[in-house]
Amino acid sequence: MRIALYSVIFHVFSWLAHFVQSFRAENWLTTSFFWLQSLAWKSGIQLDVTGFAVIFYAVFWLVRIRGCFRRWRQPLLRGPEWFFSVHVRPGFYDGPGRRILHRYWMRMFIPFALDIPAAIAIFLTGRILLLNWLIMALCAVIHINHVFSVDLAERQARRFAVAETERPVTSVTLSLQPRRLRDYTNSRFEWAIAVPSLLALAWLVGYYFSAPAHHNLRLVFFLPLYCLYMQLGMLYVKRLILAWRTPAPQSQAAEFLEAREKARKFYLLQCDLCRAMVTVQLVLWPFLMNSSEAARDGIIRNWFSAILLFALISGVWVEIKRKQLVKLSLRARPARLPDFLGEREIARWPVCYQPSAPMLMLRGAYGYSLNLANSLAYIGAAYLAGFIALFTLVHSGL
Amino acid sequence: MLLTIDTRDPRPIYQQVADGIKELLARRELTEGAALPPVRQLAADLGVNLNTIATAYRELQKDGLIFIRHGSGSVVASRKIAERTQNELLRPLRTALTELILAGLSPSKIISMVTHELGAVGKGK
Numbered sequence: 216m217r218i219a220l221y222s223v224i225f226h227v228f229s230w231l232a233h234f235v236q237s238f239r240a241e242n243w244l245t246t247s248f249f250w251l252q253s254l255a256w257k258s259g260i261q262l263d264v265t266g267f268a269v270i271f272y273a274v275f276w277l278v279r280i281r282g283c284f285r286r287w288r289q290p291l292l293r294g295p296e297w298f299f300s301v302h303v304r305p306g307f308y309d310g311p312g313r314r315i316l317h318r319y320w321m322r323m324f325i326p327f328a329l330d331i332p333a334a335i336a337i338f339l340t341g342r343i344l345l346l347n348w349l350i351m352a353l354c355a356v357i358h359i360n361h362v363f364s365v366d367l368a369e370r371q372a373r374r375f376a377v378a379e380t381e382r383p384v385t386s387v388t389l390s391l392q393p394r395r396l397r398d399y400t401n402s403r404f405e406w407a408i409a410v411p412s413l414l415a416l417a418w419l420v421g422y423y424f425s426a427p428a429h430h431n432l433r434l435v436f437f438l439p440l441y442c443l444y445m446q447l448g449m450l451y452v453k454r455l456i457l458a459w460r461t462p463a464p465q466s467q468a469a470e471f472l473e474a475r476e477k478a479r480k481f482y483l484l485q486c487d488l489c490r491a492m493v494t495v496q497l498v499l500w501p502f503l504m505n506s507s508e509a510a511r512d513g514i515i516r517n518w519f520s521a522i523l524l525f526a527l528i529s530g531v532w533v534e535i536k537r538k539q540l541v542k543l544s545l546r547a548r549p550a551r552l553p554d555f556l557g558e559r560e561i562a563r564w565p566v567c568y569q570p571s572a573p574m575l576m577l578r579g580a581y582g583y584s585l586n587l588a589n590s591l592a593y594i595g596a597a598y599l600a601g602f603i604a605l606f607t608l609v610h611s612g613l
Numbered sequence: 614m615l616l617t618i619d620t621r622d623p624r625p626i627y628q629q630v631a632d633g634i635k636e637l638l639a640r641r642e643l644t645e646g647a648a649l650p651p652v653r654q655l656a657a658d659l660g661v662n663l664n665t666i667a668t669a670y671r672e673l674q675k676d677g678l679i680f681i682r683h684g685s686g687s688v689v690a691s692r693k694i695a696e697r698t699q700n701e702l703l704r705p706l707r708t709a710l711t712e713l714i715l716a717g718l719s720p721s722k723i724i725s726m727v728t729h730e731l732g733a734v735g736k737g738k
Contacts, residue, residue, distance in 0.1 A: 385621050389658045391614040391637065393650045393686065460658050465617050472615075553620050555661045573656040573663050 265343040272334070272346040279326075279357070286323055286361060290316060290368070293545060298372040299365055300549030302380040311375055319368040326357045366582045383551040386465035390472055394457045396450070399483055408446075408490060411498045415439065418501045435504065437609050442497040444605060449490045451598055456482045458575060458591060462552050470547035478540050488529065492522075554578075562586075614642055618659060626661055630669035638678055638689065639734050649679060649687040 290298050295308065303312060330353055337345045373381060392398075416439055423435045456479055463471030499518060503511055561569055562579030569577065570588040577584045585592060616633040618626060637643040649670070650658075656666040670687055673679045681687045713723050 383620075386617055386619045387659065388615050388617045389655065391616055391634070391643070391650055391655075393648045394654055395651065395686070458654075458657065460660070462658050462660065465619075468615060468617075552660070555626065555659065558660065571662050572660075573653050574660065 268343050268346045272350060275350050275353070282357070283323055287320060289365075290319060292541070293549075297549075299369050301369050301372040302377045302549070303372055303375050304377055307372070307375050312372065315368055315371045318371075319364055322360065322364040322367075325360050325364075326353055329353075329356060363582050366578075370582075381551060383553040384464040384466070385553070387552055388463045388465045388468035388472075390461060390476075394461075396454060396457060399453070399457060399480075401487075404487060404491075408494045412443070412446075412494055415498045415501050419504070422501065422504060433609060438500050439497050440605065442493045442500075444602065445493045446490055448598060448602075449486045449493070451594060453483055453486045454594075455575070455591060456486070460574065463547075464550040464552065467547050467550070470543075474540070474544040474547055477543060481536055481540060485533070492525075626659070627665045627668040627672070630655070630659075630666060631672045634669070634673055635676075635678065636734065643689050645689055645691045647689045649689065651686050 293300075296302060296305070298307065298312060298315070308316065330349070333349055334346070337343065337349065419435055419439055423430050423432065459475070459479060461472060461475045461479075463475075499514065502514055506514060556572055556577075558572070558577045559580045561567065561572065562577035562584035563581060564579070565582070565584055566587055567577060567579070567584045568587045572586055572588070575586055575589045575591045577586055614637060616630065616637070618629050618633070622629055624632070634643065634649070643649075652663055652666045652670060656663045659666070670679065670681060674681055674687075678690055679687050680690050710723065713726070718726070
């Protein structure tokens with residue numbers, strides 16, 4: 216039962232990783248992981264919890280290589296006249312641009328430099344389960360490193376940009392369409408998530424209290440609690456996506472707004488897919504609790520197969536959608552927008568406290584800056600603290 | 614429903630926001646009961662202080678064009694001019710006409726300009 220518990224927890228982990236990674240097309244991680252898992256089940260290999268962790272980590276490494284290739288090509292996506300969104304002078308790549316580009320490429324490997332010593336330490340100390348946390352941390356580090364690296368490279372390239380393209384546009388267009396969570400919520404989908412979840416929870420409560428002395432509280436309730444916490448996390452991520460700023464230069468407002476809105480809806484749909492998967496896991500839990508050892512294996516095997524199929528289909532779908540979104544965003548020519556708040560002056564560090572600025576992230580003089588005065592920052596910090604508390608409680612035996 | 618802010622425009626940003634929303638109302642792109650984006654969303658999108666947008670919304674509320682429901686956002690009010698007398702409404706028109714006459718334009722030219730602008734506001738040009 217312990218292995219079943221951990222294997223399902225791994226699903227949740229892998230789906231979180233899938234979600235984080237899918238922002239940059241590494242969702243093949245999930246596919247490969249489940250493929251390996253299925254292969255192990257079919258071959259009758261009983262992998263223990265550390266075995267899963269090692270496989271997951273190995274697949275994570277392999278899949279990151281693909282991300283590196285994609286990021287490698289990113290500066291030149293718009294053609295040789297551009298470096299990311301900076302319109303550079305002719306000959307840029309023969310002169311200083313070559314150095315800027317090489318430095319950007321080198322910075323791509325920073326996560327590997329952090330990952331390798333950490334992984335060696337984990338293997339040497341034998342605390343293999345920490346690999347899952349390492350993967351989670353790396354998902355964040357890879358993306359943060361990329362965002363800051365692109366920003367730094369663009370700032371360096373701006374010195375060699377075509378002067379007239381560097382002037383901020385004078386007219387900014389905004390959409391007056393409200394972007395509240397309820398404006399992007401499908402009530403049928405929410406009901407489809409809420410009702411089975413509540414029923415599953417009610418069944419588990421009844422199951423536990425029917426013979427509290429014979430049931431392990433942690434075993435019965437940890438996974439459902441974790442799933443609910445993940446649901447909350449996904450709602451928080453949806454709020455972050457909705458808060459994504461959407462100003463556009465007036466000259467190309469339609470292209471900009473269309474590209475941003477399509478990308479926003481795509482990410483929101485991914486969040487909802489993750490929520491659906493978490494709900495299915497929650498609903499499956501009472502079945503696992505109530506079934507015999509033999510039937511339990513069958514349920515998990517079928518679940519793996521279904522997940523594998525779903526991961527394959529969603530992997531292809533995500534790739535197709537991403538290519539469409541890239542094509543759409545390339546239609547809009549990059550433009551500098553006016554800095555009304557003087558963000559470059561007020562945000563000089565990676566974190567800042569600016570109650571006057573309504574944005575979560577400010578684009579300061581030396582890169583992005585997290586505005587700690589924003590309510591989304593408080594919620595995010597509280598969520599992370601709750602996540603750590605939840606795992607600490609479970610780890611210490613409640 | 615797009616709102617444009619111009620940095621070369623001498624009007625302050627809050628005034629441009631309020632006037633932009635008024636134009637959308639005049640063109641009936643924003644109809645009665647339509648929800649406006651939350652102050653925070655508009656301020657973040659534009660990258661301005663929250664007070665800038667809040668001031669614009671307050672002005673619209675003062676004119677009876679929107680009503681602000683705390684906790685559930687701002688909504689376009691019904692298009693009644695009950696609280697504003699004809700005299701009040703004519704005042705800005707008189708000011709504008711005076712400026713045009715002082716600028717040396719003939720009455721026929723002014724009428725043609727007014728007709729053109731009226732059409733432009735209606736069509737959203």
